[in-house]
Amino acid sequence: MSYLDQILENANQGNIKNFLLHEKHLDHEETINIANEIVKLHNDNTFNLNFMLSEIDISKNEEANSHTIRKIYNKALSHLQSPISEVINCINHLSKSNSYISNCYWARDGLINYFKENCKDLVSTLEIIKSGIDPNLDSDLLVFFLTAYYEISYEEYIGITNKLLCSKVDFHRKSAIESMFLYSLKTQKEIDNFKIPELIKQFNTESSENIKSELINVIFWISQFKKDTSYDEVLSIIPVKDNVELFEVFFNNISHHQTYLNKSLIFKVVKLIHGNFSDNTRFVANLDLFLYGLLNGSDDFYPSKIFFEFIKNNQSINIDLFSSFSHKIAENPKSYSYLLTKLFLSKEYLLSKIAYQLISQKNNKNLEIEYISELNQQNPIKAAKKAFGWLFTHPITIASYLVSILKIVDEKSQIEVEKLLFDPLLISYPGELGKYLDLIIEKKDPEISHKLEILKSKMEQHFLQLRQIHIPELFAPLSHYEQHNNYMNQQFEKGYEEAPKGALTELFFSNKVHLLYSNKIITQYTRSSGKAVRSEHELHSHSFSMEFPQLETLDPINLNYMLYAFRNGEVK
Amino acid sequence: MKLIIKEYLGLLLEREELDAILPDLLSQMGLNVYTKPMRGTPEFGVDIAAVGSINNGVESVYLFSVKEGNLTRSTWLSSSPQSLKPSLEQILDAYIPSRIPPEHIDKPIVICPCFGGDVNTNVKQDLAGYEKRNTQGNISFENWNGDKLAGYIEDYLLNEELLTSPLQSLFRKSLALIDNPEASIKHFIILLNMILEYKSIDEPKRLSQINVCLWILYSWGRDLGNIETAYLAAEKSILFAWEIAKKDQGKNNKNMKAYYSILNTYNKISSDYIENKILPYTNIKHGISVAIGLQSDVSVNLKLFDLLSRLAIYGLHLQNKLFTLKPEENKNIIDKIKKCTSSIKEMIINNPLLLSPYKDDQAIDIFLALYLLSYDNEHDSFVAEWISHLINLSFISYTGNAKYPSNINKFYELLEHPASTDIKYKHKVTKASILYPTLAIFSALYKLDNLNDEILKFVNQHFQHCTMLYWYPKDDSEHHFYIKNKLHGAELTSIQLDKDKLLDQVFNECQSSNDFFNLSIIKQKLEPILLTACRSNRTPVPLHVLCDFYESSFINNKETTKQINADVQPSNSNTV
Structure with missing residues (x-):
């Protein structure tokens, strides 16, 4: 039918x-x-x-x-x-x-x-x-x-909207403005119907912050179609004084209509944001959503630029609030590297810390990044040291960064980078980094392969020498080993107890069943249909391993001092 | 026990090692040893000569030709002058006709080929035939092989009456646990304590027992490839033994001779330890640290400072020996001291945890190393840099809440340290310090004014709660210095770290607390033993040892001082 x-x-x-x-x-x-x-x-x-x-x-x-x-x-x-x-x-x-x-x-x-x-x-x-x-x-x-x-009829439309803009009813004005935002202006005549000075005048007399932010959107939107628009003039309407509500609504709107707006203009708007938005979770959520969307299909650095401009003025931000952005940008190595480089080049301690937090959020120990030389500010060695100070516990990430810097710096700086790569990095992580260097060397990059081969061989020689020292007299006392194991077990137990609720281990063991004599579990249950079901599963062990940096044992205070100094940009 | 001793004898690697124990044994057997082993070729084939009666036999002259290990065809007869047969011929042809002391010339002469092992089957006939042919008149032969020596050692040094069953048991435990030095040394120390208390046996015998036990421990450890227990036991042995021997301080009797035998054994073990286990690895970046184990930085730190002071003590023993030798004899010793000091410097450079003391009492290890380095002003710049790093990193650790020097001694607590960032905790674990006064004293002695200022500033700012002190021996120290069974001496508190007052204050106190000079070991001119006691018993080193340095510092060249001060700026330094 x-x-x-x-x-x-x-x-x-x-x-x-x-x-x-x-x-x-x-x-x-x-x-x-x-x-x-x-x-x-x-x-x-x-x-x-x-x-x-x-x-x-x-x-x-x-x-x-x-x-x-x-x-x-x-x-x-x-x-x-x-x-x-x-x-x-x-x-x-x-x-x-x-x-x-x-x-x-x-x-x-x-x-x-x-x-x-x-x-x-x-x-x-x-x-x-x-x-x-x-x-x-x-x-x-x-x-x-x-x-x-x-x-x-757009002529009539203009007439109606002009009347509505004069209305005392908020939703009349708001709708009139919002409707303007929805059009793609094709002909010059259409464009001419919209008058920026009028809109700016409207902005200046508007009492509702909500409508003001809508007006900003519209002014920006229409400005893009007008060849003679002065962005400075447009931007001048943004109040110097912080206006949380205005920006909040602005980003709420653009987070949904981002593709319509000119990214460079938004970047300029973000530059105007001053003051503390760190606690404004709604605003940050909208910005996060906006940046996430902007990253989709974007092959330029605007998402990174906008993010950087925002956090520059809001350094105490909880980076977890940018979970969508930080997740997405990690999939875009160039943008990610651009942002990280910018953060490491900044003089601000907290900005570099944000770089570290971003990388730590992305739990990928094999994450590779590179120094982006397309920035106005250029100081690869400074970025190298800052990054080193923060990312020492992410050996592959920092090694990839240093290798990228090795390619672009002069001979004198290369020596400095090589020094960092060897001691303390390779000396601390001979296992992970040894394998990583092999991978890069295999790529046969003429600029660096040979240098890395030399470093690798230096590292191998160093460890060969160390392996040959087997002097039982020098061993730490057995009681130290026992006590250290106890201490570590205690630390892991504490860590497990303090692990956030909902952590992976919690999910695994939400309903604990203990096995004593086997590694197979038999379960029986009855379905709603009344049918008895029996299942048998073998338990598999799960484990993970990570390389602890050797210098944490061999030279912890100097290492930490060095990292501390690098983070603060204090050591030459 | 005999099996243990026999194995030990078989493990002796050099003739000198058997020589070392034999005179003691003969003395304990009641013989009068009139010729002792000398370096180089024996005197007409005789290594040791003694006279007396064994097992109530006829009083005879015993002439020993000592060879190591088993008697083989090559040690019996080869082109080497060390072969037994030529030695025996020399004894028969030269020694007996011309070298027997006139008062013993009429006594029976027993020629004793002596070796730690056995006579190999293929030489037995040759030896027996030779001995048979040459046994005539008052000359006879008696082979002292490992078995016979072990029997004598057991009978005369370690028998049930002398080394009672509990002592033998302790000794066996110490040997069995030789791979676990921490446990092994505990048993050995109890053994030493019991020997010390066994006053019914005469002192030389007890001293010889200590020496034999130490030798056995050493030879076993060496065979197993771990002489850590032997090193620790040797340190304790020279200290316990001094407690027995010191009543004869200043004399040249059996007691003191037995003590010097132990000291020789200590030197042998210490030299083996330092030269073979540490020196070859000090020039390797992180070499010693990695060898200690990568499990925890606390283990590495503790062991590194321990090794540093072992190295320093070794150098200080050599330095002391230098004073007893004529200039033409001391080249070898000077070379060894130079090697030792350069190794200390390499070790500090290559093992950076030596820049960061975790325990306040590591001031003792630092003191010993600085004391050795102070003998040669070639090290002055290095010393200045090292002190500067020690000071700066200690302060940085304290303010940065890393592992800063504390009064914590328990390993587990050190692992947890700093257990809190709370100021109360910080104050609790830094109640008092000898570390900062030690560093301040050396800074002042080296005229490192800027470092003294840094210490003073930091202490005024952060350590007002901490008692800055230094320790001085007092009249009770003689009784507890060597075997620390009780706190002794006295501490000068309220030390003024101001560079203008510090040295006068602490060295004037040396004059007031002058019991140091009455310590028996100082009177015996064995200062390194005192330093060993400081290291082993964790007693601060008496400042009296630096009095000469203090006095000479008045006449230090100002230009030199300036230079050192310039070198010590941490940012300009890339040496340490």
């Missing part, structure tokens, strides 16, 4: 509502087909779709089905012949029970089309919308209406 037949049958039986309630998983084509059939029936007065849907207690339906109903209605709206009041009531009803979105954005396309189809009633429609239906929907409805109006 075809959809139409099914719908007709259900309609004849007065069951169209039940049909919609049970229809759960529809693909795009099916949705369109059903919507078209339902619209036909509605327009033929077989039933009133708006009334029918308004009777459904959508909150009692499963989320998937509610979603399907909204999708069908959105599609149906384009051709629905209904008074605006019925449509708005129905949208209001369907939006209210939406548990995860409290707006009518789901009906955007349908409503715009509906407004366009019913353009003869636009004036009265505008009045209905302007009068307000529900605070959650008013702004969106008006934006969609204006969007539709723009497509019908």
Whole structure:
């Protein structure tokens, strides 16, 4: 039976509502087909779709089905012949029970089309919308209406928005501004309709911070299309004094519409952010989301630049709040290296510490980074030492960084880098780094392979010499070994107890079962069907290993002093 | 016990080693040893000559020709002058006709080929035939092989009456645990204590027992490839033995001779230890540290400072020996001292934990090393740099809450240290210090004014809670210095670290606390033994040993001082 037949049958039986309630998983084509059939029936007065849907207690339906109903209605709206009041009531009803979105954005396309189809009633429609239906929907409805109006006649649209901008009702002004942001301006005439000075004037007189930040977005947006725009003039509207709310809303908006905005302009905006946003988790979450999005498909350094500019003025930030960004940027080695280099080149201790925190967040001991020489500020040796101070416990990461610097510096600096690579790095991590150097040497990079071969052989000679010293008289007393093992066990136990809840080990052992005499576990349980089930599993041991830096034992105080000094940029 | 002794005799590697024990044994057997082993070729084939009666036999002259190990065909007869047969012929042809003291000329002469092992089968006939042919008149032969020597050692030195069953048991435990020096030395120290208390046996015999036990421990350890216990036992032996021998201080009797035998054994062991176990590795970056083990920095730190003072003590013994030799005899010793001091410097450079003391009492090890280095002003710049690093890293560790020097002595607590960043904890573990006064004293002696200023500034800023002190021996020290069974001496507190007052204050106190000069070991001119006691018993080194340095510092060249001060700036230094 075809959809139409099914719908007709259900309609004849007065069951169209039940049909919609049970229809759960529809693909795009099916949705369109059903919507078209339902619209036909509605327009033929077989039933009133708006009334029918308004009777459904959508909150009692499963989320998937509610979603399907909204999708069908959105599609149906384009051709629905209904008074605006019925449509708005129905949208209001369907939006209210939406548990995860409290707006009518789901009906955007349908409503715009509906407004366009019913353009003869636009004036009265505008009045209905302007009068307000529900605070959650008013702004969106008006934006969609204006969007539709723009497509019908942008001249008239300008007139309406200008009037709305003068309105005392906040959502009128907000919607007028937001609607401007949605357009891609194609012709010069269109562009000319939007006047930056007017908008700046509006900004200066606007009382709502929320609307001000929307205005900034719009001004930035439109400025991009105007060849003669002075960004300085545009940026001058950003208040010198901190305006947390403004930036908060700005980034909330751009985090959702980031692809529309010019990255260099956002970078300039971020440069203007001063003050403490460290505790403003909502703002940081929006910035994190924005940067995450910006990293998607971005092959330039703007995400890194913007992040750097922000944390430069907010150094006490908890870097964990940037989890999306830090996760994403680690997948983009160039951007990551750019950011880290910038952080290591900065004079600020806390900024270098943020580099360390970023790397530590990404639990990848084989992470390779490189020195980016495309920065204005150039001092690879300084960056090398700073990075060394912070990343000593990430041997491969710091080694890769030093190797990249080795390639670009002069002979004198090369000696310095080689010295760092050998002692303390290779001397501390002969195992991990020995293998890593082999990998780089295999690549036969003419600039460095030979140097690394020499370093590797120096390291091998050093350890060969050490291995030959086997003097039982010099061994530490046996009691030291016993006590040290006890001490380490105690430290690990403490560490285990202090491990955050939800840590991997916690997940493994959330419901502890102890085995005493075997390494296989037999479990028996009864399914809901009453069937007894038995399963047998072998337990496998899990282990991990890491190389402890040898210098932590051989020369801990000097090593830590050196790292401390490097971190602070104090040692030449 | 006899098996242990026999094995020990078989393990002696050189003729000198058997020579070392034989005169003591003969003395304890009641013989009068009138010729002792000399370096080089024996006197007409005779290494040791003694006269007396063995096992109530006829009083005879015993002439010993000593060879190591088993008697083989090559040691019986070869081109070497050390072969037995030529030695015996020399005895018969030259020694007996001309060298027997006139008062013994009529006594029976027993020629004793002596060797630690056995006579190989293929030489037995030759030896027996030779002895048979030459036995005539009052001349006879008696082979002293390992078995016979072991029997005599057991009967005369270590028998049940002399070395009672519990002592023998302790000794066996010490031998059995030789691979675990920490446990082995505990048993040996108890053994030494018991020998010390065994006053019913005469002193020379007890001293010889100590020497034999030490020798056995050493030869076993050497065979097993670990002489750590032997080294520690040797140190304790010379100190316990002095407690027995000191009543005859200044005399040249059996007691003192027996003591010097132990001292020789100590020197032998110490030389073996230092020259073969430490010196070859000091020039390797991290060499000694890695050899100690990479498990914990605390273990490495403790052992490094321990080894440093062993090296220093070795050098100081040599230095002392230098004073007893004529200038033409001392080249070898000077070379050894130079090697020792350069190794100390290499060791410090290549094992950087020697720049960061973890324990306050490591001041003793530092003192000993500095004391040795102070004999030659060639080391002055190095000394200045080392002190500078010791001071700076100690201060950095304290302010940075790394492992700073503390009064903690327990290993486990040192692993945990610093257990807290709390100031109360810091004060608790740094209640008093000899380390900073020691460093300040040496800085002042070397006229390192800037270092003295640094110490003073830091102490004023952070160590107001800490008692700065130094230790002086008092009249009770003689009884407890060598075997530390009780606290002794007295401590000068409220030391003024101000460079202008410090030296006068601490060295004036040396004059007031002058019991140092009454210590028996000082009277015996055996200062290195006193220093060994300081090292072994963790007693601060009496400042009296630096009195000469203090006096000479008045006439130090100002230019030299300036130069050292210039060298000591840490940022300009890349030596240490």
